[in-house]
Amino acid sequence: MNRLLPFIGFMLLVGLFGFGIWWNTQHDPNAIPTPLLNKPAPEFNLPKLYEPAQKVSKADLLGKPYLLNVFASWCIECGVEHPVLSAAAPTLGVQLVGYNYKDPPADAKNWLAKHGNPYALLIADEPGNTAIDFGVYGAPESFLIDAKGVIRYKHIGPITPEVMAKELKPAIAAMLKEAQ
Amino acid sequence: MTPELGQLALILALLLALAQSILPLVGAWRGNRALMAVARPAAAGQAVFVAMAFGILAWAFLRFDFSVQYVADNSNLALPWYYRIAAVWGAHEGSLLLWILILNVWTIALAALSQKLPEVFASRVIAVMGLIAVGFLAFIIFTSNPFGRLLPMPGDGADLNPVLQDPGMTFHPPMLYMGYVGFSVAFAFSIAALLGGELEQAWVRWARPWTNMAWAFLTCGIVAGSWWAYAELGWGGWWFWDPVENASFMPWLVGAALIHAQAVTEKRGSLRAWTILLSIFAFSLSLLGTFLVRSGVLTSVHAFASDPRRGVFILAFLTIVVGGSLLLYALRAPKVLGGKAFNVVSRETVLLIGNLMFAVAAAMVLLGTLFPLIGDALNLGRISVGPPYFGFLFPLLMAPVVLLMPFGPFLRWGKGDAPVLKGLLLRVVVAALACAIVAAFLVDGNLKAIVGVAAGVWVVVGVLLYALKRWREAPRGRRYPGEMAGMLLAHLGVGIFVIGVLLSESLSVTRDVRMAPGETQHIGSYDFRFDGVHHTTGPNWTADQGTVTVTRGEKQIAVMHPQKRTYPRGQVQTESAVDAGVTRDLYVALGEPMDANNLEGAWALRLYTKPFIRWIWGGGLLMMLGGVVCATDKRFRLKRAAKAEGVVDAGATLQVGESRA
Numbered sequence: 001m002n003r004l005l006p007f008i009g010f011m012l013l014v015g016l017f018g019f020g021i022w023w024n025t026q027h028d029p030n031a032i033p034t035p036l037l038n039k040p041a042p043e044f045n046l047p048k049l050y051e052p053a054q055k056v057s058k059a060d061l062l063g064k065p066y067l068l069n070v071f072a073s074w075c076i077e078c079g080v081e082h083p084v085l086s087a088a089a090p091t092l093g094v095q096l097v098g099y100n101y102k103d104p105p106a107d108a109k110n111w112l113a114k115h116g117n118p119y120a121l122l123i124a125d126e127p128g129n130t131a132i133d134f135g136v137y138g139a140p141e142s143f144l145i146d147a148k149g150v151i152r153y154k155h156i157g158p159i160t161p162e163v164m165a166k167e168l169k170p171a172i173a174a175m176l177k178e179a180q
Numbered sequence: 181m182t183p184e185l186g187q188l189a190l191i192l193a194l195l196l197a198l199a200q201s202i203l204p205l206v207g208a209w210r211g212n213r214a215l216m217a218v219a220r221p222a223a224a225g226q227a228v229f230v231a232m233a234f235g236i237l238a239w240a241f242l243r244f245d246f247s248v249q250y251v252a253d254n255s256n257l258a259l260p261w262y263y264r265i266a267a268v269w270g271a272h273e274g275s276l277l278l279w280i281l282i283l284n285v286w287t288i289a290l291a292a293l294s295q296k297l298p299e300v301f302a303s304r305v306i307a308v309m310g311l312i313a314v315g316f317l318a319f320i321i322f323t324s325n326p327f328g329r330l331l332p333m334p335g336d337g338a339d340l341n342p343v344l345q346d347p348g349m350t351f352h353p354p355m356l357y358m359g360y361v362g363f364s365v366a367f368a369f370s371i372a373a374l375l376g377g378e379l380e381q382a383w384v385r386w387a388r389p390w391t392n393m394a395w396a397f398l399t400c401g402i403v404a405g406s407w408w409a410y411a412e413l414g415w416g417g418w419w420f421w422d423p424v425e426n427a428s429f430m431p432w433l434v435g436a437a438l439i440h441a442q443a444v445t446e447k448r449g450s451l452r453a454w455t456i457l458l459s460i461f462a463f464s465l466s467l468l469g470t471f472l473v474r475s476g477v478l479t480s481v482h483a484f485a486s487d488p489r490r491g492v493f494i495l496a497f498l499t500i501v502v503g504g505s506l507l508l509y510a511l512r513a514p515k516v517l518g519g520k521a522f523n524v525v526s527r528e529t530v531l532l533i534g535n536l537m538f539a540v541a542a543a544m545v546l547l548g549t550l551f552p553l554i555g556d557a558l559n560l561g562r563i564s565v566g567p568p569y570f571g572f573l574f575p576l577l578m579a580p581v582v583l584l585m586p587f588g589p590f591l592r593w594g595k596g597d598a599p600v601l602k603g604l605l606l607r608v609v610v611a612a613l614a615c616a617i618v619a620a621f622l623v624d625g626n627l628k629a630i631v632g633v634a635a636g637v638w639v640v641v642g643v644l645l646y647a648l649k650r651w652r653e654a655p656r657g658r659r660y661p662g663e664m665a666g667m668l669l670a671h672l673g674v675g676i677f678v679i680g681v682l683l684s685e686s687l688s689v690t691r692d693v694r695m696a697p698g699e700t701q702h703i704g705s706y707d708f709r710f711d712g713v714h715h716t717t718g719p720n721w722t723a724d725q726g727t728v729t730v731t732r733g734e735k736q737i738a739v740m741h742p743q744k745r746t747y748p749r750g751q752v753q754t755e756s757a758v759d760a761g762v763t764r765d766l767y768v769a770l771g772e773p774m775d776a777n778n779l780e781g782a783w784a785l786r787l788y789t790k791p792f793i794r795w796i797w798g799g800g801l802l803m804m805l806g807g808v809v810c811a812t813d814k815r816f817r818l819k820r821a822a823k824a825e826g827v828v829d830a831g832a833t834l835q836v837g838e839s840r841a
Contacts, residue, residue: 003513006457007506010464013550014499020553021491074748076338102750128750138750 036151041068041143042133049100049108049122056123058149065175066095067168068143069119069159070131072103073111075139081158082115088164089118093172094144098122101131101139144168146175183248183327186236190327193229193280194317196222201310204303208375216303220291223306226313227284234281237326238268244337249330250274252337258720258748259340266350267340273326275353279470280316282354282361283309290365290390297386304372305365312364315497323490339720342745342753348408356401356428360466362394363431366438367463367505370456374508379516384446384455389811391442391459392666395435396807402428403800411758416690416767416788418796421570426549427469430542434462437538439807440531448593450519450528454535457509464502465542471498472549523595530588534581541577545570582635582678585671586642590649604645611641623687632682639675643668666810670803677799684793694774696782703789706766707731712781713770721745723755726770726783730759742770742785765790 036042045057069085071078089096098119100108105124112122125131134143137156144153153171155163200222207215237250241264246252254267254274269278287309294302320326343349369387373379405428410418419425438458445455471494522528547554551565586608590600612634619633647668650659660668689703697712711727723745730737740757747753759766771784 003453003510006460007503007510010502010506014495014503016550016553016557017495017498019557021495023556024491072750074750076334076336076749 036135037154039151040149041145041151042130044123044125044130044133046123046125046130049098049105049124052105052124056121061097061121061145062149063147064095065144065146065172065179066097066120067092067172068097068099068145070099070101070134070136070139070141070143072101072139073107074103075101077158078140079115081140081160082118084159084161084164086116086118093176095120099131100124100126101136102126102128142168144171144175147179182236183240183245183329186233186240187321187325187327189229189233189236190317190321193226193233194314194321196226196229197310197313197317199310200226201307201314204307204310205375208300208304208307211300213299216299219303219306219310223284223287223291223310226310227288230277230281230284230317233327234268234277237274237277238265241265241267246335246337247329247331247333248326249328250326252330252334254338254340256337256339256720256748259345260719262350263340263345266344269353270340270344273320273324275357276316276320276324277326278354279357279361280313280320282357283313283316283364285358286361286365287313290368294386297383301372301376301383304375305368308368308371309364312368312501315501319490319493319497323493339747339749339751342721342747342751343412345720345747345753346408346412348404348411352401352404352408354401355397355404357470359394359396359398359401359435360428360431360470362390362397363435363438363459363463363466365390365394366442366459370459371505371508373516374456374505374512377512377515379445379452379456381446381449384442385816388439388442388446389813389816391435391439391462392807392811395432395439396804396811398428398432398435399800399804399807402432403797403804406800407797410793411756413754416688416756416769416786416790418684418793421548421567423549424473426545427472430545430549431462431465431469433538433542433545434458434465437535437542438462441535444528444531445519448520448522448528450522451532452516452519453509453513454532456513456516458535458539460502460505460509461539461542464498464505465546467498467501520594522593525591525596525598525601527588527591527593527596530584530591533584534588537577537581541574544573544577582639582674585639585674586645589642589646589667589671604642607645608638608641612638623683626686628686629683632679632686635682636675636679639678640672643671643675661815662813663810663815666806666808666813668806669809670806673799673802673804673806675799676795676802680792680795680797680799684790684796687791688793689789691787692771693785693787694782695785696780701787703787705732706737706789708766708768708787710783710785713773713783716743718745721747721753724770724773726757726768726785728757728768728785728787730766738766740766740768742768744770760794762794763792765793 041058043058045055048054048056071082085096096119098117098121100122103124103126105126108124128136134141140158142155142159143151146152152175153168155167159168200219203215203222204219207213207218237248239245240248240251241255242261244251244255244257250271250273251267254270255264259267267274269275287306290309291306294305297305366387369383369390373383402425405425406418409420410416438455441451441455441458444451548565548569586604587601590596590604615637616630616634620630623629647660650664691701691703693701695701695710697710700707700709702708707730709729709731711729713724713726716723716725723743725741725743728740728742730740738759740759742757743755745753745755754769756767756769758768765788767788767790769786771786774780774782774784
């Protein structure tokens with residue numbers, strides 16, 4: 001019996017690991033809770049990408065819901081989500097606002113010229129300071145912001161067709177339904 | 181086309197590994213020499229194909245083959261060639277490939293050097309190594325293929341995690357894996373002994389240098405990792421008790437116990453079951469370490485969540501390997517028992533106490549590491565225990581080891597004599613007290629620092645006294661054989677390490693400050709003057725580089741350049757500046773600019789002075805050196821002619837010398 005103790009102890013450990021695997025399939029271990037979720041979006045006042053003299057603030061965008069999409073020309077995954085966003089933009093139901101992050105304007109414009117520009121409005125945050133208020137980890141990230149300026153949904157990483165169908169569209173539908 | 185060849189090579193390696201493991205085991209069971217003879221050629225063939233696969237992946241990195249997903253994910257055009265080589269093991273798939281490559285290196289060495297072991301035993305040992313390889317190769321091929329293609333091929337890749345772009349980090353994983361995988365040799369020996377139902381002391385003697393080398397590599401890997409964390413992470417700490425570090429520390433602790441247990445078993449034949457159990461534990465914890473880091477059960481690594489198959493595979497593999505060996509142990513261990521009885525006052529007793537302390541410490545670390553998981557299981561929420569738990573319990577468990585360390589070598593096997601101990605005790609106590617009193621004045625009565633000096637001196641004086649005894653009593657040329665010298669070096673390392681830890685922990689000064697150019701901060705007798713920040717660039721990064729000039733009185737000590745680097749994908753990485761010294765390190769990390777427009781050029785800086793911190797790694801390196809020197813002892817080389825009992829061992833030489841005198 002004594003000599004079986006190490007074996008028994010190890011099997012308990014196996015049980016624990018099995019539980020860990022099961023637990024991880026039930027929960028999303030990568031879900032980084034956004035403290036901003038269902039809170040008002042942070043204030044910002046950023047220049048437009050194509051007319052840097054004009055600034056856009058949070059107040060300017062109140063009244064209409066929009067999807068704020070953080071992207072950059074240096075970001076490879078942004079190229080992955082770009083066709084998905086472009087295809088969905090006309091039927092999205094909300095305005096698509098591009099948030100150009102830590103990017104020299106010339107590079108961003110080249111990139112948009114090459115890949116197409118689905119954005120209704122483009123703002124630029126070259127120093128990346130405002131992005132800190134949004135808690136941006138990197139590009140791409142997307143924030144769904146309602147007419148009252150509250151963040152309703154956030155996605156870190158590229159919006160794949162799957163994310164679009166299973167998460168973003170339902171989130172938009174729920175938001176629009178609530179607004180009626 | 182080439183990446184597919186890599187995958188093909190892995191599949192062939194898997195088939196050869198199956199041959200290497202199954203046929204010799206059947207052969208050893210049936211007494212069929214032809215089947216046993218398959219072991220070595222199959223191992224050689226497996227090694228060729230694994231090396232080929234590794235080479236192909238490295239080649240894909242060198243020539244920027246971004247059509248390979250793994251290459252595109254972990255390198256880009258701007259990455260220098262040496263980091264592209266390191267990128268091969270920079271993420272999950274490649275690091276497994278490195279693991280299996282290193283396993284093959286050990287297997288080949290084992291196959292080449294085991295010619296003089298009995299055929300049945302040697303073929304079993306090689307077969308067990310083959311079984312481990314089967315598990316890992318299957319894991320790579322079925323769940324973690326590094327050769328998967330990415331279509332369409334991107335023009336440029338992502339980047340190797342900037343945290344890993346450091347010389348210390350290129351070198352750390354291979355060393356660590358050499359250690360982890362090296363314990364597979366002792367493991368294979370134990371399993372082969374359990375399968376055969378006999379354990380000869382000569383075989384244990386043959387296995388000892390392997391364990392020593394594995395442990396030395398592991399020590400080196402841990403020291404490199406600790407040094408890297410210190411230099412790179414910018415917190416000035418050298419050990420954080422995080423799961424990744426603990427994963428490497430547990431096999432180290434058990435490995436240290438195993439080294440000593442093997443010595444007892446080899447020389448006296450006792451503690452056999454314990455030696456076998458420890459070698460199973462050391463390797464199991466190595467596997468657990470590899471997997472805990474990789475599987476994400478604990479740290480929630482991205483790859484795992486997306487592919488639960490990996491976790492299930494890992495768990496199944498662990499269950500078969502560890503569960504199987506422990507079951508085998510339960511059934512067969514009584515067969516291999518034996519050895520000489522020993523007295524309460526004896527070297528065996530001291531070694532056993534040390535062993536138990538190491539084992540309990542490893543269990544304590546395991547418990548602490550798994551705590552979040554246990555919390556989930558008992559529905560208590562995700563609780564972590566951190567440095568307070570480890571920092572309290574670990575020194576408590578290690579205190580007996582440090583206290584007993586000077587006495588172990590002085591005691592004889594079987595039955596020691598108390599009077600020798602009394603004389604020794606008196607000397608080490610006097611030495612430790614004297615140094616503690618001197619230290620008390622130098623450190624202003626800081627208790628932790630005084631304890632550090634006393635404990636360190638205690639160990640060091642004990643080691644020096646024993647070295648002196650050998651010098652006086654053993655005949656010239658036999659005074660310090662490899663095994664003896666290795667032991668002395670490693671124990672000396674422990675003393676140095678203890679001093680380094682306690683002095684740097686208690687006397688370090690940290691200061692977070694805002695500094696404008698020209699401003700000066702005083703820490704102790706050092707003046708840190710901030711000379712501003714300018715922009716600089718490297719091969720694949722841009723950086724803000726600060727300049728800090730350190731003076732002491734009139735004399736300039738160092739000009740330091742801490743950096744804040746930005747890599748192409750926007751990741752920011754601090755590069756601390758360290759001015760190293762024997763008695764103190766000066767350490768500066770650059771924080772953030774203090775205002776958005778940065779009119780004044782003021783920055784947040786973190787300044788440290790860290791007395792004696794280098795002794796921590798110095799002690800670690802001495803321990804490593806001890807392991808290596810020990811492994812070179814001529815006595816461990818197997819001679820077919822030498823009878824197990826006829827070989828003179830270091831302990832026996834001493835006893836002979838004493839009885840002559």
